[in-house]
Amino acid sequence: MHRIGFLLLDGFQVMALATQSVFEYANMVAGEPFYAIDNYSVEGGPVASSLGMHVETRAAGPRTAVDTWIIVGVGDPVATPTPAAHLDFVRRAAPRARRAASICTGAFVLAEAGLLEGRRATTHWAYARAMQQQHPDIRVEDDRIYIVDGPIWTSAGMTAGFDLALALVEKDLGADAARSLAHKLVMVQRRAGGQSQHSELLDMAPKSDRIQRAIDHARKHLSQPLTVEELAQTVHLSPRQFSRIFTAETGQSPAKAIESLRLEAARLMIEQSRHPLDVVARETGFRDRRHMREAFVRGFGLPPQAVRRAARA
Known part of the structure; x- marks a missing residue:
């Protein structure tokens, strides 16, 4: 025992x-x-x-x-x-x-x-x-x-x-x-030790329901281009109004927020699946594997391959 x-x-x-x-x-x-x-x-x-x-x-x-x-x-x-x-x-x-x-x-x-x-x-x-x-x-x-x-x-x-x-x-x-x-135990997922404590969705913490709806829409459609015009339309605002309110409530621009959501989704796929990096890049909305690598180095200081190796270790 x-x-x-x-x-x-x-x-x-x-x-x-x-x-x-x-x-x-x-x-x-x-x-x-x-x-x-x-x-x-x-x-x-x-x-x-x-x-x-x-x-x-x-x-x-x-x-x-x-x-x-x-x-x-x-x-x-x-x-x-x-x-x-x-x-x-x-x-x-x-x-x-x-x-x-x-x-x-x-x-x-x-x-x-x-x-x-x-x-x-x-x-x-x-x-x-x-x-x-x-x-x-x-x-x-x-x-x-x-x-x-x-x-x-x-x-x-x-x-x-x-x-x-x-x-x-x-x-x-x-x-x-x-x-x-x-x-x-009804645990939705088994989180690996290398997984981040932080969540981009929590860090944004918008103050209004309409900006939250826009973020939810972005999260569910990450594989699509997701323009400011599209997000603004989902909450019935002009692109200019949307950008101003979004930045005021989250502290970052819509483009930066979308990249952060893509990064978080890509990191989770890399840590928790065996999908090739090309597939991960496509499913999370990056132009290609090279574009995803650039975003990873910018956001995490590590390329995707290093994140996968750390998760497996």
Whole structure:
């Protein structure tokens, strides 16, 4: 049996506990109790979550036998220093386990314990810069869902914990079990670790329904030319009015926004499918493979082939 220990600290993000369902359902898929899950704290007893509710925990000691430690983060790791006893325990316990993982800002605990030194890691994008400034010896990648560097796994914020947990199950039980598990959990897609934390649709965040309708139209018809005139017509505005309002609400021109949507769609196809790059370029509205490559280098600093290699790795 594989023992998983969730290490909690006062003020922990309660959503992290929802990822325990991944291991619960993994046992159902496996047809046997493959995982055993427990909540721990350094002193044991009730631990208060960020919502104020308390969770009962077992005391984590030097003889605690755990295969995978999952370090749960707090709401604001910059304003909430990690207690020394908590850090001391992580320093001792993590190397004895098969692997150690963090959800969201739990990466700060691993960093403060010295376990991320010289490694690649990620955390919630809102705190990635602070983590890099505080720990310059870590290669913080703020645009990743989760990262595996040897026995250390780190994930981005909130729902990315589910992706990390699912990846742990895939590592233990295989790809078929992970696919079946994702289906049972009604996860629309299994996101690869190299996938971006950010979404162009979220970043645009238009203020009005009409601009949102135009963006939705563009997203559904990316393989077409998508002129300003066409988008303006869908929301009953003149091209000049549309361009002015679109830029005011999203902070970018319609042309730039469409290229960003094409890039995001192309990146997802490259990461999640085996379609040739010519097909990806055609389906996402680029003139040809060369045009898509130029846009990738401009937008991501990498050509499409490098993105595919990273996703497979």
